[in-house]
Amino acid sequence: MGVAIxxxxxNPSPAEHPDALNTLVTLLEADLAACNRTxxxxxxxxxxxxxxxxxxxxxxxxxRLRPLLTLAAARLCGYSGERxxxxxxxxxxxxxxxxxxxxxxxxxxxxxxxxxxxxxxxNQASVLVGDFLFARAFQLMVEDGSLMVLAILSRAAATxxxxxxxQLVTQNDxxxxxxxxxxxxxxxxxxxxxxxxxxxxVVAERSAAEAAALSAFGMNLGIAFQxxxxxxxxxxxxxxxxxxxxxxxxxxxxxxxxxxxxxAGTTVERDFWQRTIGASEQSTADLDRALGLxxxxxxxxxxxxxxxxxxxxxxxxxxxxxDSALRCALLDVADYTVSRAR
Amino acid sequence: MGVAIxxxxxNPSPAEHPDALNTLVTLLEADLAACNRTxxxxxxxxxxxxxxxxxxxxxxxxxRLRPLLTLAAARLCGYSGERxxxxxxxxxxxxxxxxxxxxxxxxxxxxxxxxxxxxxxxNQASVLVGDFLFARAFQLMVEDGSLMVLAILSRAAATxxxxxxxQLVTQNDxxxxxxxxxxxxxxxxxxxxxxxxxxxxVVAERSAAEAAALSAFGMNLGIAFQxxxxxxxxxxxxxxxxxxxxxxxxxxxxxxxxxxxxxAGTTVERDFWQRTIGASEQSTADLDRALGLxxxxxxxxxxxxxxxxxxxxxxxxxxxxxDSALRCALLDVADYTVSRAR
Numbered sequence: 001m002g003v004a005i006x007x008x009x010x011n012p013s014p015a016e017h018p019d020a021l022n023t024l025v026t027l028l029e030a031d032l033a034a035c036n037r038t039x040x041x042x043x044x045x046x047x048x049x050x051x052x053x054x055x056x057x058x059x060x061x062x063x064r065l066r067p068l069l070t071l072a073a074a075r076l077c078g079y080s081g082e083r084x085x086x087x088x089x090x091x092x093x094x095x096x097x098x099x100x101x102x103x104x105x106x107x108x109x110x111x112x113x114x115x116x117x118x119x120x121x122x123n124q125a126s127v128l129v130g131d132f133l134f135a136r137a138f139q140l141m142v143e144d145g146s147l148m149v150l151a152i153l154s155r156a157a158a159t160x161x162x163x164x165x166x167q168l169v170t171q172n173d174x175x176x177x178x179x180x181x182x183x184x185x186x187x188x189x190x191x192x193x194x195x196x197x198x199x200x201x202v203v204a205e206r207s208a209a210e211a212a213a214l215s216a217f218g219m220n221l222g223i224a225f226q227x228x229x230x231x232x233x234x235x236x237x238x239x240x241x242x243x244x245x246x247x248x249x250x251x252x253x254x255x256x257x258x259x260x261x262x263x264a265g266t267t268v269e270r271d272f273w274q275r276t277i278g279a280s281e282q283s284t285a286d287l288d289r290a291l292g293l294x295x296x297x298x299x300x301x302x303x304x305x306x307x308x309x310x311x312x313x314x315x316x317x318x319x320x321x322x323d324s325a326l327r328c329a330l331l332d333v334a335d336y337t338v339s340r341a342r
Numbered sequence: 343m344g345v346a347i348x349x350x351x352x353n354p355s356p357a358e359h360p361d362a363l364n365t366l367v368t369l370l371e372a373d374l375a376a377c378n379r380t381x382x383x384x385x386x387x388x389x390x391x392x393x394x395x396x397x398x399x400x401x402x403x404x405x406r407l408r409p410l411l412t413l414a415a416a417r418l419c420g421y422s423g424e425r426x427x428x429x430x431x432x433x434x435x436x437x438x439x440x441x442x443x444x445x446x447x448x449x450x451x452x453x454x455x456x457x458x459x460x461x462x463x464x465n466q467a468s469v470l471v472g473d474f475l476f477a478r479a480f481q482l483m484v485e486d487g488s489l490m491v492l493a494i495l496s497r498a499a500a501t502x503x504x505x506x507x508x509q510l511v512t513q514n515d516x517x518x519x520x521x522x523x524x525x526x527x528x529x530x531x532x533x534x535x536x537x538x539x540x541x542x543x544v545v546a547e548r549s550a551a552e553a554a555a556l557s558a559f560g561m562n563l564g565i566a567f568q569x570x571x572x573x574x575x576x577x578x579x580x581x582x583x584x585x586x587x588x589x590x591x592x593x594x595x596x597x598x599x600x601x602x603x604x605x606a607g608t609t610v611e612r613d614f615w616q617r618t619i620g621a622s623e624q625s626t627a628d629l630d631r632a633l634g635l636x637x638x639x640x641x642x643x644x645x646x647x648x649x650x651x652x653x654x655x656x657x658x659x660x661x662x663x664x665d666s667a668l669r670c671a672l673l674d675v676a677d678y679t680v681s682r683a684r
Contacts, residue, residue: 047504049511101469104446127443127469128506131476135499138480142493150484150492157477162389164470169391 020336024329031071038089053129066196067092073200083203091196093137100130156195163187172252190222213320220314227307230255246287260299362678366671373413380431395471408538409434415542433538435479442472498537505529514594532564555662562656569649572597588629602641
């Protein structure tokens with residue numbers, strides 16, 4: 001059946017990755033190429049709309065950060081086989097499935113700077129192709145045959161859904177405690193980062209302590225990553241972010257920048273946040289006003305400081321591993337996660 | 343955490359099932375009660391919206407037909423353990439997840455005679471809780487620990503999604519061949535019936551031939567079941583159907599009654615179908631006209647005849663098993679599948 005796949009998917013090139021990811025991509029070039037081949041081969045279906053829609057999002061220039069973590073973790077643990085390639089593809093399928101469902105949930109029109117799949121193919125197809133990719137991920141894991149891997153990734157999948165539902169519940173609710181917001185991002189984002197890393201240790205048959213260290217690296221990295229994403233939503237220009245700036249504001253999403261600005265705000269400022277985020281009553285000038293209030297209350301700076309803290313914790317988790325080029329590259333990724341917010 | 347569950351979920355009673363299912367439910371009463379307890383216990387989450395929404399659909403008086411098939415298949419194979427209970431719960435979770443996503447896809451307002459979950463809780467929550475239940479199903483399978491069961495149900499999950507996408511692609515397309523329609527219903531409905539039955543044979547560690555026989559029973563039963571559903575959508579009153587009559591018509595869904603009426607129709611009749619189904623241009627009187635044309639072309643009768651053929655094939659697949667009360671009850675279920683269309 002097949003579907004035309006551009007060169008970017010079939011032959012990933014380091015040049016397409018942000019500078020700070022270059023070293024990691026170069027070190028894992030053969031693994032990543034194999035992973036991309038697996039992704040293309042296994043997203044196929046006789047129902048041609050499935051590979052068409054999947055290619056739209058899988059080929060849309062994602063950084064492959066999560067599968068790279070699986071590949072890197074396995075190699076860091078001295079693994080010399082091929083199982084990690086298929087499992088990295090599983091991780092990307094689960095991630096892609098959640099993106100497809102997220103965009104339906106958020107009614108987003110942009111994803112990675114391109115029209116989102118739901119905007120092009122409709123919500124119905126996005127929900128169903130997400131389901132397909134999710135099921136296909138489990139088929140790949142079954143082929144791999146490790147119940148431990150299946151346990152890690154099925155738990156992560158349930159945790160992601162819990163985080164997403166919790167995010168829905170906290171929407172528009174400015175009384176959300178910061179700890180609850182962290183629970184949301186641990187679930188919706190960091191759980192898969194953690195699982196992606198842990199799976200690498202598991203295929204290498206390393207000790208539980210090393211698997212836990214890699215899981216902690218991924219968890220902290222994922223939290224830092226999402227914190228920066230939430231800061232960028234109020235700070236970056238559209239080209240950097242690859243999605244519409246102010247999306248979170250318009251959706252009334254409760255993120256740390258909003259919580260900081262709200263909690264530190266005067267009564268008048270709080271009234272503004274209650275109207276725009278709490279009651280979703282917004283006019284066109286409100287986003288600029290929101291950005292101004294965030295600047296005044298140091299909301300972005302505080303969010304990025306928090307992110308730096310988690311990135312530092314991520315790096316500390318790698319101390320258990322001997323020095324190597326791969327370990328250095330992973331430490332750089334932790335730094336990049338924060339430094340991409342310029 | 344927990345959520346208040348009505349007596350119908352905690353203590354399923356045979357009286358709530360259609361007459362023809364009574365015997366099966368009575369024979370499996372203890373198993374079904376255990377399965378329902380597992381469902382309630384394992385749909386729980388600290389994110390309370392999840393069990394609330396799940397209870398809305400899980401407790402909404404479903405027949406539990408698919409988990410009953412798993413329980414029955416295992417016992418028919420002489421299984422005396424407890425694993426089938428958890429796997430029957432998996433099957434119901436997968437089914438429930440697809441229902442939640444279906445209702446979002448179809449924008450249905452009714453499900454089993456009650457307001458659908460998306461109508462009460464919104465599309466976003468329905469998508470995400472569906473994802474949660476799907477992930478939870480895989481967690482339960484991992485706890486069970488059989489890679490063969492995981493293979494059967496992950497393949498079924500992928501096939502369901504393929505069937506649903508194919509249905510989306512054929513929507514409004516009156517040139518859809520009957521074989522393609524059958525492919526849709528094999529995927530979206532019958533694959534899970536087949537897998538539910540096959541899993542029962544697998545836990546009982548029976549021969550591949552017996553597993554294949556039970557899978558064939560489920561597959562044919564599922565096709566018959568969906569054919570009758572598609573007939574009922576144009577024939578039953580709302581109380582029997584538990585959903586809005588004419589839903590398929592309004593959605594431009596390509597089902598056998600429509601294909602038969604279209605293919606046997608005059609030019610004028612075909613124009614009617616092209617306008618109402620092909621171009622989705624409908625006025626309020628069109629459903630009655632559609633029902634009249636179906637009556638004239640014997641579309642419902644033909645559909646039910648086809649269903650009877652598959653029900654007969656389902657029953658034939660059970661010939662490999664010695665006579666028993668349970669086997670009789672399963673044969674009756676095949677008959678009931680067709681006879682519920684009165």
